[in-house]
Amino acid sequence: MLKHKVHEIELSSGMKGLIIDTPKTGVVVAEVSFRAGEFMLPYDKWETAHMLEHVLLGANKTHATARAFQAAIEQNGAYSNASTSVYDVTYEVECADFEWRRVLGLLFDAISTPLFLQQEIDSELSNVREELISRSNNHFRHLNLGMRQAMGMRALNDTERVERLENITRGDLVSHYEKTHTLPNARFIIAGNFKGEFTEAVDLIEQRLKLSNKGVRIPMPNETPESLAEPFIVRKPSVPNNYLFLDFYADRIYNERENIALHMISTLMTDTMYSRMFGTAREKGWVYHMFSGGASVGSATGWWLGAQVSKTNSQPLLRLIRDECIRLKSGNLNAEDFDAAKKHLLGTTMRSGQTSSSLVGRYSKYYVDDTIDDMNKLASLIKKITPEECIELFQDLCRNDTWGIGVLGSTSKSPASRLHSYTSEIFTSNS
Numbered sequence: 001m002l003k004h005k006v007h008e009i010e011l012s013s014g015m016k017g018l019i020i021d022t023p024k025t026g027v028v029v030a031e032v033s034f035r036a037g038e039f040m041l042p043y044d045k046w047e048t049a050h051m052l053e054h055v056l057l058g059a060n061k062t063h064a065t066a067r068a069f070q071a072a073i074e075q076n077g078a079y080s081n082a083s084t085s086v087y088d089v090t091y092e093v094e095c096a097d098f099e100w101r102r103v104l105g106l107l108f109d110a111i112s113t114p115l116f117l118q119q120e121i122d123s124e125l126s127n128v129r130e131e132l133i134s135r136s137n138n139h140f141r142h143l144n145l146g147m148r149q150a151m152g153m154r155a156l157n158d159t160e161r162v163e164r165l166e167n168i169t170r171g172d173l174v175s176h177y178e179k180t181h182t183l184p185n186a187r188f189i190i191a192g193n194f195k196g197e198f199t200e201a202v203d204l205i206e207q208r209l210k211l212s213n214k215g216v217r218i219p220m221p222n223e224t225p226e227s228l229a230e231p232f233i234v235r236k237p238s239v240p241n242n243y244l245f246l247d248f249y250a251d252r253i254y255n256e257r258e259n260i261a262l263h264m265i266s267t268l269m270t271d272t273m274y275s276r277m278f279g280t281a282r283e284k285g286w287v288y289h290m291f292s293g294g295a296s297v298g299s300a301t302g303w304w305l306g307a308q309v310s311k312t313n314s315q316p317l318l319r320l321i322r323d324e325c326i327r328l329k330s331g332n333l334n335a336e337d338f339d340a341a342k343k344h345l346l347g348t349t350m351r352s353g354q355t356s357s358s359l360v361g362r363y364s365k366y367y368v369d370d371t372i373d374d375m376n377k378l379a380s381l382i383k384k385i386t387p388e389e390c391i392e393l394f395q396d397l398c399r400n401d402t403w404g405i406g407v408l409g410s411t412s413k414s415p416a417s418r419l420h421s422y423t424s425e426i427f428t429s430n431s
Contacts, residue, residue, distance in 0.1 A: 001353040001375055004191070006363065008372060009202060013213040016370065017188030017205075018363055019198050022356050028100035028192030029356040032111060032209070033090040033367045035218040036180035039154045039298075046156050047128065047165050048172045053082045053089050054124040055173060061113035062106075066120050069110060078103045086154055087220060087298075088367055089180070094357060097192055101204060104190075108208035111181065116170055129165055132158040139236070139243045140306060143408040146234055147247055151404050152226040153298065182212045187367050191356040220368065223298025225249040228404035231416040236409055242314045243408040246305040246321070246423060250400050254294075254301045254393075256373045261385055261393045262294040262303055268333075268341040268390070269324060270305065271348075276324045276337065277305075286313040286320075296368055303397060311411065318422040325426040328394050333387045346382050353378075401427050 005021045038049050057080060058066030073080045078095035091111060095103040135141060136158040148155035156164070186209075190201055225247075254262060270278040270292040278290040287309045294303040309317050327333075352358055353375060362375050405423045407416040 001350055001379060002355065002359055004359060004376065005196075006372060006374060006376075007198065009198065011183070011202070011206060013206075014184030014216075015186050015188070015205070015209075017186075017190065018366055018372065019194065019201060020189065020191035020356070020359055020363065021194045021196060021198075022191050022359065023193055023195070025191075025193050025356045026097050027094055027356050028097050028104070028190065029092070029094045029360050030100075030104050030107065030188065030190045031090055031092045031360055032107070032186060032188045033088050034180050034182075034186050035087065035220070035367075036089040036176065036185070037085050037087040038156075039086050039221045039223075040180070040218070041176070043156065044164055044167050045172055047161055047168055048176050049089055050084045050161075051121070051124060051128060051165075051168050052173050052176055053084045053091075054128055055116060055121055056114050056177070057082055057091060057107075057110050058120050058124075059115040059117045060110045061115070062109050065117075069106070073103060073106055080107065090367070092360075100192060101200070104201075104204055105208050108205065108210075112208065112210040114177065116173055116177075118170055121170055121173065125165060125168070129162055132162045132165075136162075139239060139408050140245070140308075143232075143234055143243050143245050143406045144304075147228075147232050147245055147404055147406045150228055150232045150406075151247065151249075151402075153223045154221065178212075180218065182215045183209070184213065184215050185218050186211070187370075189360045189363055189366065191360050221298050223300065224251070225297070225300055225302070225402050227402050228420075231413075231420040232404060232406040233411060233413060233416050234406070234408040235411070239409040241308055241310045241409055242411055244305075244307045244309060244314065244318075244419070245406040247404050247406075248303045248397050248400075249297070249402040250301045250303075250397050251299075251402065252301065253296045253299065253369070256371075257381060257385070257389070258393055259294065259301075260378075260381055261389045262301070264338075264341055264345055264382075264385055264390050265303070265328070265394060266292040266294065267345045267348075268328075268337060272340075272344055274340065276327075277321055280324075281307075281317055281320055284316070286317050296365075300402075311409070311415065314407075314415070314419060315422070318419045322422045322425050325394075325398075326429050328391060329398050329426065329429065331391050333391055335387070338387045338390070342382065342385065346379060349378060349382060398427055403427065 063069035145157045281287045290307040
């Protein structure tokens with residue numbers, strides 16, 4: 001993990017953020033995030049947050065057009081982008097450390113003084129349509145969004161989002177901006193070689209990020225996932241194989257140690273060619289690739305498994321998944337498997353935290369609930385995780401009994417129901 005120190009800064013305006021001092025880097029990375037995601041919007045105006053993200057880093061009081069603003073940002077090779085999730089809208093820049101004041105100042109100006117030019121709105125409306133249509137070809141994404149909907153959480157698939165784009169007006173963007181882009185509702189993370197001196201960075205925020213200081217931090221939604229009594233099926237006759245997703249949910253947000261144990265379970269099950277699920281499936285020739293992961297989702301924590309598999313091998317793969325989950329639930333976790341998973345997780349964690357940008361991503365849980373999990377301690381925490389913690393966490397996940405399975409492809413209800421039946425045995429077994 002890249003050597004660093006993290007400091008929380010709270011401004012008199014109510015804005016809060018992290019400054020990460022990274023002595024061995026020559027770049028500065030900055031993000032400003034607002035609780036302004038799609039969950040706040042009615043379904044017919046769903047794309048308002050996404051459109052706002054596209055338009056905001058455009059024409060503003062210091063640059064007459066989006067093109068002029070981007071030229072100013074990028075003139076020395078700097079990078080800018082923005083993203084929208086169900087919960088947040090986030091703006092980011094990355095630049096060489098010799099020009100961080102200039103680039104961060106431009107970012108703050110753009111956030112503070114957008115012009116919302118109708119011509120740029122019309123252009124971005126078309127660009128967003130192109131983006132969503134291209135994403136609709138991602139079958140895993142389509143399946144995942146459909147399952148979120150089916151399990152009672154806020155989501156629309158990309159086709160539904162395209163259909164609602166024309167509902168968005170300039171007035172919608174301005175209204176959502178004024179409601180959400182306030183200092184108390186903002187969080188920031190800035191990483192760079194500041195040599196322990198943050199006054200300049202704080203002064204720049206206070207001088208150039210000119211937003212309302214009224215209001216409060218908008219809370220996360222209280223989403224409660226619901227189990228699916230039947231498989232969620234997306235029929236696509238042109239897709240010859242099956243795309244599978246299994247979603248498991250706990251009814252609370254896991255703490256740092258529990259999240260590490262959850263990632264250890266993913267490593268154990270799918271993350272290596274010798275893992276208990278994927279390694280075995282590859283050895284038998286059943287599947288080319290599998291994946292799993294975990295994250296907080298609203299007021300819950302989710303753990304998921306995914307695979308693309310032929311219809312012939314779908315049932316053997318699901319039986320393997322069932323059997324390995326039941327083994328773990330019953331406490332069957334030998335020291336050799338656990339130690340191998342721990343070593344792999346430790347190594348990938350250290351490799352993934354070697355840049356300022358990756359560190360900022362590692363601290364993004366701060367946007368969820370102002371939690372600061374010190375990444376300097378992560379390697380030590382991984383080493384301390386025990387097999388018993390992983391077993392108990394998985395048992396807790398199973399006891400919650402909130403789950404679903406989705407199948408996309410040229411399938412039908414009968415074979416999909418068999419896959420659902422295999423999965424249900426994970427939760428009904430007495431192991």
